[in-house]
Amino acid sequence: MAWYMSITNILNTWADMGVFAYVIPFLLIFAVVFAILQKTKLLGDNNPSVQAIVALAVGLLSLQFDFVSTFYANIFPKFGIGLAVFLVLIILLGFFYTGSEGEPKTAIKWIGWFTGIAVVVWALSSWDFWQDNWSISWWIQEYFWPIIILAAVVAVIVVVAKSGDSSTKTPTGP
Numbered sequence: 001m002a003w004y005m006s007i008t009n010i011l012n013t014w015a016d017m018g019v020f021a022y023v024i025p026f027l028l029i030f031a032v033v034f035a036i037l038q039k040t041k042l043l044g045d046n047n048p049s050v051q052a053i054v055a056l057a058v059g060l061l062s063l064q065f066d067f068v069s070t071f072y073a074n075i076f077p078k079f080g081i082g083l084a085v086f087l088v089l090i091i092l093l094g095f096f097y098t099g100s101e102g103e104p105k106t107a108i109k110w111i112g113w114f115t116g117i118a119v120v121v122w123a124l125s126s127w128d129f130w131q132d133n134w135s136i137s138w139w140i141q142e143y144f145w146p147i148i149i150l151a152a153v154v155a156v157i158v159v160v161a162k163s164g165d166s167s168t169k170t171p172t173g174p
Helices: 007-017 019-040 046-062 067-096 103-125 136-169
Strands: none
Touching: 007 019, 019 046, 019 067, 067 103
16 A cells, blocks of 8 residues: 555644644744844843743743634635735736826735735634624624725825825925
């Protein structure tokens, strides 16, 4: 009998061993905390071992009650889908855009912000960690349209305010 391991079997084995639930979140938290400590020099210039110990402690303590594992298991798959949606929107913008040189960067920025916020709201809306009626999912379902209307009103106010700034400027001086 031949020994057969597919990528699916390997990934399922890793999932059973806790690689995705504990090892990868730990490595991510450790790396981010260590990088922040290195960049800010909060513990001094010559203390990489102390910074590593602090990052190790924060990484291990963060995995203690499965909050991080559950959150990462929920948000990162949806983040991947959000990146795919963002990429498709950018490709479509490139196909159909015929304007001036500087405008595509502005459009990409706004598409990025909108997609990013939408993915975070989408990911958090299905994260029912507390399993009660006061979860994030319930709150977003209850207040979805008021939030959208508020965002639209704020966007209109910002656009009107920015357009009024350039037309109402008066030159100063003699």
